[in-house]
Amino acid sequence: MTDNTLALLPHVLAGKTENPQLTIIWMHGLGADGHDFAPIVPQLESQLKAPVKFIFPHAPVRPVTLNNGMPMPAWYDIKSIGTTRDVCMDDMEESRKQIEAFIGAEREKGMRDDQILLVGFSQGGAVAYHTGLRHPTPLAGIIALSGYIPVPCDAESEYPAANATMPILVCHGRQDQVVPPALADKALAHLKQQGFSYTYKEYGMEHSVCPEEINDIATFINQLL
Numbered sequence: 001m002t003d004n005t006l007a008l009l010p011h012v013l014a015g016k017t018e019n020p021q022l023t024i025i026w027m028h029g030l031g032a033d034g035h036d037f038a039p040i041v042p043q044l045e046s047q048l049k050a051p052v053k054f055i056f057p058h059a060p061v062r063p064v065t066l067n068n069g070m071p072m073p074a075w076y077d078i079k080s081i082g083t084t085r086d087v088c089m090d091d092m093e094e095s096r097k098q099i100e101a102f103i104g105a106e107r108e109k110g111m112r113d114d115q116i117l118l119v120g121f122s123q124g125g126a127v128a129y130h131t132g133l134r135h136p137t138p139l140a141g142i143i144a145l146s147g148y149i150p151v152p153c154d155a156e157s158e159y160p161a162a163n164a165t166m167p168i169l170v171c172h173g174r175q176d177q178v179v180p181p182a183l184a185d186k187a188l189a190h191l192k193q194q195g196f197s198y199t200y201k202e203y204g205m206e207h208s209v210c211p212e213e214i215n216d217i218a219t220f221i222n223q224l225l
Contacts, residue, residue: 006101009057010034014041016051021225022140023053023106024117025099027124029146031072034058037121040214047218050225055102059124062091075127085150085183087126092154096131103135117224119143119217122179122207126150129187132166133159133196140224141167143217146176146207148183151190159194168198169220171213173205 012034015024028036034056041054059073066078076091099118106116117140120128125147132142137160147170168191172184181202191198201216 006098008101008105009060009098011058011102012038012056013054014038014056015045015054017053019051020053020111020115021050022115022117022221023055023111024119024221025055025057025102025106027057027075027099027118027120027127028059028073029122029124030064030074030078031067032121033073037209040209043211043214044218044221047215047222048225049222052221052225055106057098057102059095075123078123084152084186085126085148087150087153089153092127092130092150095127096134099127099131100135103139113137114140117141117143117221119145120147121145121209122147126154130154133163133194135163136160138163138166141169141220143169143171143220144187145171145209145213145217146173146179146184147187148179149187149190151186159196161195164195164197166196167220167224168196169201169217170198171201171203171216173203173207173210175204175206178207 059075061071062074063069063071064074075095077088079086118128118132125144128142129149132139203210
């Protein structure tokens with residue numbers, strides 16, 4: 001269920017905050033914050049055909065086992081990496097509820113679920129998957145940038161059948177050594193197994209974002225609009 005009882009995380013607002021036709025909730029990667037992707041908003045807006053509001057939440061600071069327990073902005077603890085990601089699912093669920101609180105706040109402003117798009121980079125992409133696939137009704141869509149689904153630990157619950165038609169864009173770099181393309185492949189296999197359709201875009205980049213990818217994101221958003 002949508003949880004709008006939580007206090008909203010600190011966040012950055014950008015774009016057309018008054019009377020938008022679409023709200024994008026964009027989650028950053030491990031160790032970054034909501035300012036990380038805000039600078040690309042003008043590049044996207046120059047291509048968008050309707051007003052869009054952007055929300056960039058700051059993840060809570062928590063110890064991350066993978067980084068020797070060092071506290072940093074993180075949507076969840078990562079215990080180990082390899083062919084899969086061993087993550088703290090309690091943290092993941094906490095982050096889902098925090099993103100659901102943003103969804104609830106947008107609904108209170110008059111936005112419908114199908115006017116709310118989740119975007120996430122890397123660890124934020126995993127949260128976008130975890131939240132969007134489980135939302136009670138279809139959102140506008142999900143964009144996962146250099147992200148993953150931590151299968152099998154994040155594959156235990158059922159997804160609402162209505163979400164099967166929700167648009168999903170998956171973008172990944174062929175030279176990504178932080179989140180290897182094999183993890184994107186696992187996410188795609190999981191989506192297919194669960195009956196979701198998706199568009200997959202691959203780029204000659206590492207763990208980052210490139211101009212071609214920004215163009216593809218803009219095209220995807222315009223299709224939603």
